[in-house]
Amino acid sequence: xxxxxxKSHTEYDAIVVGSGAGGGMxxxxxxxNGLKVLLLEAGRSYDPxxxxxxxxxxxxxxxxxxxxxxxxxGFYDATVDGGWExxxxxxxxxxxxxxxxxxxxMLGGRTNHWGRIALRMGEYDFKPKSRDGxxxxxxxxxxxxxPYYDKTEMLxxxxxxxxxxxxxxxxxxxxxxxxxxxxxxELLTKKHAAPLGVPVIPAHLAIMTRRQDADTLPKxxxxxxxxxxxxxxxxxxxxxxxxxxxxxxxxxSIKANFQSTTVLIPPALxxxxxxxxxxxxxxxxxxxxxxxxxGVSYIDKRTRTDRHVKAKIVVLAxxxxxxxxxxxxxxxxxxxxxxxxxxxxVGKYLMDTVGAGIGGxxxxxxxxxxxxNDGASGMHMYMPWWLYKEQLAGKLGFARxxxxxxxxxxxxxxxxxxxxxxxxxxxxxxxxxxxxxxRYYGSHVWFDGRGEMIPNxxxxxxxxxxxxxxxxxxxxxxHWKWSDHxxxxxxxxxxxxxxxxxAMGGKVGGTVQTDGNKAIAKGGQIIHEVGTCRMGSDxxxxxxxxxxxxxDVKNLFVTDGAPFVSNADxxxxxxxxxxxxxxxxxxxxxxxxxxx
Amino acid sequence: xxxxxxxxGGTAMDAGAxxxxxxxxxxxxxxxxxxxxxxxxxxxxxAEASAQGTPKPAAATAPAAQAPVQITRGPRGDAWDPxxxxxxxxxxxxxxxxxLATLAALCDVIIPADAKSPSAxxxxxxxxxNEHVSAPGAGYERDLVRVRGGVSWLNVESERRFAKTFxxxxxxxxxxxxxxxxxAPKAKEEFKAGARFFSLVRNLTATAYYTTDAGMKDVGxxxxxxxxxxxxxxxxxxxxxxx
Numbered sequence: 001x002x003x004x005x006x007k008s009h010t011e012y013d014a015i016v017v018g019s020g021a022g023g024g025m026x027x028x029x030x031x032x033n034g035l036k037v038l039l040l041e042a043g044r045s046y047d048p049x050x051x052x053x054x055x056x057x058x059x060x061x062x063x064x065x066x067x068x069x070x071x072x073x074g075f076y077d078a079t080v081d082g083g084w085e086x087x088x089x090x091x092x093x094x095x096x097x098x099x100x101x102x103x104x105x106m107l108g109g110r111t112n113h114w115g116r117i118a119l120r121m122g123e124y125d126f127k128p129k130s131r132d133g134x135x136x137x138x139x140x141x142x143x144x145x146x147p148y149y150d151k152t153e154m155l156x157x158x159x160x161x162x163x164x165x166x167x168x169x170x171x172x173x174x175x176x177x178x179x180x181x182x183x184x185x186e187l188l189t190k191k192h193a194a195p196l197g198v199p200v201i202p203a204h205l206a207i208m209t210r211r212q213d214a215d216t217l218p219k220x221x222x223x224x225x226x227x228x229x230x231x232x233x234x235x236x237x238x239x240x241x242x243x244x245x246x247x248x249x250x251x252x253s254i255k256a257n258f259q260s261t262t263v264l265i266p267p268a269l270x271x272x273x274x275x276x277x278x279x280x281x282x283x284x285x286x287x288x289x290x291x292x293x294x295g296v297s298y299i300d301k302r303t304r305t306d307r308h309v310k311a312k313i314v315v316l317a318x319x320x321x322x323x324x325x326x327x328x329x330x331x332x333x334x335x336x337x338x339x340x341x342x343x344x345x346v347g348k349y350l351m352d353t354v355g356a357g358i359g360g361x362x363x364x365x366x367x368x369x370x371x372x373n374d375g376a377s378g379m380h381m382y383m384p385w386w387l388y389k390e391q392l393a394g395k396l397g398f399a400r401x402x403x404x405x406x407x408x409x410x411x412x413x414x415x416x417x418x419x420x421x422x423x424x425x426x427x428x429x430x431x432x433x434x435x436x437x438x439r440y441y442g443s444h445v446w447f448d449g450r451g452e453m454i455p456n457x458x459x460x461x462x463x464x465x466x467x468x469x470x471x472x473x474x475x476x477x478x479h480w481k482w483s484d485h486x487x488x489x490x491x492x493x494x495x496x497x498x499x500x501x502x503a504m505g506g507k508v509g510g511t512v513q514t515d516g517n518k519a520i521a522k523g524g525q526i527i528h529e530v531g532t533c534r535m536g537s538d539x540x541x542x543x544x545x546x547x548x549x550x551x552d553v554k555n556l557f558v559t560d561g562a563p564f565v566s567n568a569d570x571x572x573x574x575x576x577x578x579x580x581x582x583x584x585x586x587x588x589x590x591x592x593x594x595x596x
Numbered sequence: 597x598x599x600x601x602x603x604x605g606g607t608a609m610d611a612g613a614x615x616x617x618x619x620x621x622x623x624x625x626x627x628x629x630x631x632x633x634x635x636x637x638x639x640x641x642x643a644e645a646s647a648q649g650t651p652k653p654a655a656a657t658a659p660a661a662q663a664p665v666q667i668t669r670g671p672r673g674d675a676w677d678p679x680x681x682x683x684x685x686x687x688x689x690x691x692x693x694x695x696l697a698t699l700a701a702l703c704d705v706i707i708p709a710d711a712k713s714p715s716a717x718x719x720x721x722x723x724x725x726n727e728h729v730s731a732p733g734a735g736y737e738r739d740l741v742r743v744r745g746g747v748s749w750l751n752v753e754s755e756r757r758f759a760k761t762f763x764x765x766x767x768x769x770x771x772x773x774x775x776x777x778x779x780a781p782k783a784k785e786e787f788k789a790g791a792r793f794f795s796l797v798r799n800l801t802a803t804a805y806y807t808t809d810a811g812m813k814d815v816g817x818x819x820x821x822x823x824x825x826x827x828x829x830x831x832x833x834x835x836x837x838x839x
Contacts (some may be wrong), residue, residue: 039704044669044672044677047706050670050681051670051671051680051681051682053680053681056680056683057682057807057820058807059807059808060683061683061685062678062683062684062685062725062727062808063685063728063731064631064803064804065726068675068733069675069733070675071675071676071678072677075678075680075683076680080671080676080677081676081677082676089674106765180826181826181828182828183829184829184833184837184839186835187828187834187837187839188837188839209826242749242826243822243823243824244822244823244826245819245820245821245822245823246820250680257728278669312717364836364837364838365837367835368816368833368836368837369816369830369832369836370804370816370817370818371818371830371833372818372819372821372823373819374819374820376826377827403645410815410816410817410819410821411811411817411819412812412817412820413806413807413811413815413817414803414807415803415807416799416803417802417803417806417807418799418802418803418806419799419802421778421802422795422799426779426781426782427778427779427780427782428778429705429706429774429778429794429798430706430771431708431710433706433707433798433802434707434708434712434814436714437802437806437814437815438814438815438816441806441815441816441817442815442817484798518622590719591637594810
């Protein structure tokens, strides 16, 4: 093959764009079923087994591991070439909008550092409009996705409890790993939250608390598929259970938690059916004269040259906003407003999660006997939404719920961990400072609400006509507006947290806001952006059908957060994974039937 | 189902074989070369293959028999993609020996040795302050001015009150000055700037100290150890909490 020009004679069965949750799942499922897959990733390759800074200490890091522009979540955070900015790849905001877009340019994307919180959407969450008249319904029901939640949880390893609560589904028996025992602050919070009517139950996190049964699970997940059973069994045997140390957000070299790079990509590569190309910045999906997708064009970042690769099927999983960007940039004579955009809805109905938090200092937690508080690094317990009936009866003034993430106690001291002492002690130094540190360090609790945002007409992304990134690709411009539902919800969060802190005998830190605009996090800051290519049952009001297949281009599919019709308070990753699996089953079925 | 063209094992990746930039670093070269020997060799090895003059792969082997190919390029080593296993904070330090001596003395006023744990300077807190104020970035440069100015102010104030530099003051003389600057909201007008300086140094000293083994032990942090099981907190903790 001559240098310098693309002469790929190979047509892949499928190109998957993006290697995070949705792309990793798509590449895995398609490849274990024998398809030849080209997996394109805009960032560099990355191997958590070699690169995760397990057990490293803040003092070994520059500036004690503090966050920076280049590493906003701290030096050791797994994110590579990302954060709120990506060098050379800007985005813009319309006047009055301050949307934040977190990206990670690396194999596995944001799954390398994510919070591992793995909550299922419930029955109400798929039919929100039917329930309260707002937003839109999904073209599927909980029971359609429930088997995929079970299978996904078995595949990736999720710990959790067996509580059976309203719109908070339980997993089938034997699917989940046992949740780890609660920590002291979690138990104390539960004791004082229960009388307020706030339930505190085991959290669901994509972390294994025991090893997976590599002999039976692969057979259960891939009946009759020897290749899948082999590669998955090998993968499961290479994973260890959590050893309750070192933060998940740095990645996990023992593969105890879910990362696309430890759980999905290795078995996908082991099939021999996947070619993986990192540093490949996809700019458009190309179409043939019949209007079918026939490949993608991407920039090879290492050589700064343009490439074209061909496939029978294109699966976009570049993240909700990036997928919309690719489609909007895929303009042709046949599709002048971008691909799969006959409805004009690509980029529309962008959603994030409502976020508001508050903390408190709890005298009961002072001077506790030293004990290990690290645990699984994420939450062992959480509080699911509990006011469904009051809300439906119109008593709350906002339409959708939130769950509460919380914690407290003695974490490993890091940069700034003791800064609170100055005000608490009114300027202590010397012996008094050291005594205060011994007494107060670890006596704080924190609460973060994560609530449902209702999609609206004013929150969307589009191409900025004036700005391109360093690869020459037009960038996204964001528009954002919260409705009163979200603003009132954020106020309710802070008031609830203050009540819990006071019930614990503690002192609330900071101001409990009555103005939702002051309580709520900025759009995008919770890093749960979804929507932009919503599913539906009508091609006029949706971009994708009930199988995440483009209405306009039948061999084009989307498996990231873009298809989401609503954004329940449940963190989206588990649903992205389950939905991606369901979509790949549909792709295989359609191929089998020669429909695509 | 498409098969990889046997004469074109590299497919898309050969297109990347033009630069010879050595984008694959040496650590992974062996993996890369190994990968070339197998059929569905992965794109990123393209540049390496070209640079090394490695012939392109011959015929495809049975794909399913292949081991997964490690494709790590590894960290670039800059601020966006630092080597997390071998961290570096190698920017030039800006404070003078004399400034460091004053800071060491102040660190030990803030966190002195006692029966339970050592002093801040013995754990290098003043060197951490130097790392902080010498770091690149506008915020750190502001802190450099505040620390430098504060050290000068502290010595001038020491000379004015006791005719000695700060390091030569007795413990009670140091306390006399620090009492005036230890809490900005209550500091007199003429000590507000000194209080801002003290606040910064106290926080930096505490960050430095409590991230050392001695400091973590002092506040009873006992985690970061691997354990096969996770259990409820010890009975003494549950009893104290009434749980």
